[in-house]
Amino acid sequence: MAGDRKQKRTIRVEKIIRKPDPTLVFDYKDPVGLARFVTERGRLLSQPKTGLTSRQQDALTKAVKRARMLALLPFAN
Secondary structure: OHHHOOOOOOOOOOOOOOOOOOOOOOOOOOHHHHHOOEOOOOOEOOHHHHOOOHHHHHHHHHHHHHHHHOOOOOOOO
16 A cells, blocks of 8 residues: 555745845834835735844834834735
8 A cells, every 4th residue: 555655745935035234223104114024915024034133023013013003004905
């Protein structure tokens, strides 16, 4: 019954790694700048895809949440 075994599938994952800009500051009053880090469905891009540091990712999250609460950014498109 060697033919009944399932074959393993390999999934290719593309990583988008950019060098983080240390001078990057997120402002909740700039929805155009924040929209670069939000998908079409309204989800934030992950840290490996954006290339941000942990502190920058936290600042981005807070800025997006504030912009959503003030209706500058939609919760979902």
